[in-house]
Amino acid sequence: MARAQADFIPLHSLGRDDTSVPKLNDEDLISDDELDDHERRIDFTELLKTQRQRMAEEIGVNESDDESLKSEENDDQNLWEQHQIKRVKLFPSPSIETASQPSTLIMSMTLDTLRKLPPINLETVKKRLTNRLESLQEVYRSHQREHEKIQVSAESSQCTIEHLEDTNDSGHRYKFYQEMRTYVQNLINCFNEKICVIDELESEMHQLLGQQARTLLQRRQDDVQDESTDVWQLSNTADASSGSDIDCVKAKQRRVEKREMRRAHRERLRNVAGQEADHHKGLSSDDEVAPADMSDFREKEDRILKESKKIFEDVHKDFYSVDRILAKFELWRQKFPDSYYDAYVGLCLQKILNPLVRMHLIGWNPIKPDCLDLAEMPWILALEEFCHMEDERFKRTENSDTRLLPIVIEKTVMPKIEGFVIHVWDPLSSSQTQSLVQICRKLKEEYAVFKDEQSKATQVLRKTIVMRITMSVEEDVFIPLYPKSILEDRTSIHSQFQERQFWSAVKLLGNILQWDGLLPEPILQDIGLDKLLNRYILLILQTSLSDLENIEKCKKIIACFPKYWFENLKRRSSIPQLENLCRYLLQSIRTIYENDAITPETKNSGREAIKEIVKMLVVIHALDHTETIINECKLEDLEWVFEGN
Structure with missing residues (x-):
């Protein structure tokens, strides 16, 4: 635009006497039409619109209809161009005498700054260039090393791809892994859905058995209290019923009648079996349940057992049968043993099988003499076969499956036994104690459960048994002392009650000492001998006639x-x-x-x-x-x- 107005800044220096920019004549201008195609000026933008043009556009006035707009547009355009040209500053030469004072000041300041800069010589420049070159070379070498690594990785990946493509069983391996992955996911989802039902039924069964055990324990304690009260009242001359409530007296009479009926019934059974000669009063457990109460208990127990059998009725057998689940993992162990042991499948199997084993143990009662032996359970047999079929070379490894069965027993069977010991087991019952001890001895001898002293499950079970025995010694043992003059009559109620309680304590001593080999010897001697024999039993022997x-x-x-x-x-x-x-x-x-x-x-x-x-x-x-x-x-x-x- 400045060139079009023939008003531009020349490239040559102005003369000393020149004080203004020379203006070119029209002859000196070269028209755009006379230039070649590559020298012609190209408009890259549209001309700026004047304010009048913008106002005309806003009010809708057409430029072709108003000739006056064109002339005004040219005037505004020329005025704008002149203002733009004036913005260009001319810096005259220092030799010009008419130079302004600010320009001279600026130049002097620039020269002072240049003088303060450190001197630059060839060595300094060379040193800087050398350092810059070394830095670039180091970056280049690092990039080259990274490039080589990428090339090696790419070649290795390509070889792996080619090897997998050339291997015949790679497709089968991949397919098997995908099938196992899907199977395990479905198995876990199934157990996550059923575990709530298993917990609920297991809790109901434990509450049912615990309620029955608490009822029998309370009944025995009431019987001992009633007999002790009767003996004490007989020894006093005051009226026994004078200060007693009539309802309490009637309730006590009903308890006494039921107690005597149970004792008479047990005596008839011993006479039929020919065991009356070797029996002493107080050795029986007195755990008979009334027929009405027993029928109600059986009804609730049968309902729980029926519901437990319906837990997996809507599930395919591959997802709830222990032998079929183990068969899936046995196939994996046979086909690809390396990946099987690297994945530590044996450690995961005990968690997978936990819900199924608990479901099978819902109806199992270890304190019943006729309870099903563990060795006869189907899941035990399946686990034993799975552990036995392991290859001999892997049985000696750290993550071998030989420990799978003991671990499953520790995680499932022993917690269930612990619950029975706390809430159901009566240490005064010889039959319950004998059954429980027999099961624990089999766990120790056949499955090496109690042999591992460091096992947390074993330690917890032992502490629970010791706690329950100690509680029974402190709460269930009661041997009264009477004057010798009263005990001379062997048929008196005092003598019979003391004799019954004495043999009950001897029975408890025998039940406690049945745990020898399962509980530590010092603990058994402390509970059985110090707390029971020396404190209660010997006291009666020493006061005997x-x-x-x-x-x-x-x-x-x-x-x-x-x-x-x-x-x-x-x-x-x-x-x-x-x-x-x-x-x-x-x-x-x-x-x-x-x-x-x-x-x-x-x-x-x-x-x-x-x-x-x-x-x-x-x-x-x-x-x-x-x-x-x-x-x-x-x-x-x-x-x-x-x-x-």
């Missing part, structure tokens, strides 16, 4: 002791917890020996009683006391009893 009658009781007590307690004793004395029993036996020998000296007619029976007591001392390895009493009472003919010990 007849030492001859206590011989049979002592035999029953000593028969409860595990024999291995006395086999490896290096000293001649018994274990410390039996020292009180040894002293009582020695005192009994002295008493019988003195009575025989006073009444010669009972010498033969007394001699036999002393012989039996000496044998008991030898059985519990109290050799020092045996030797002492033989020398004291001149029983040289009984030295053969402890010879060889």
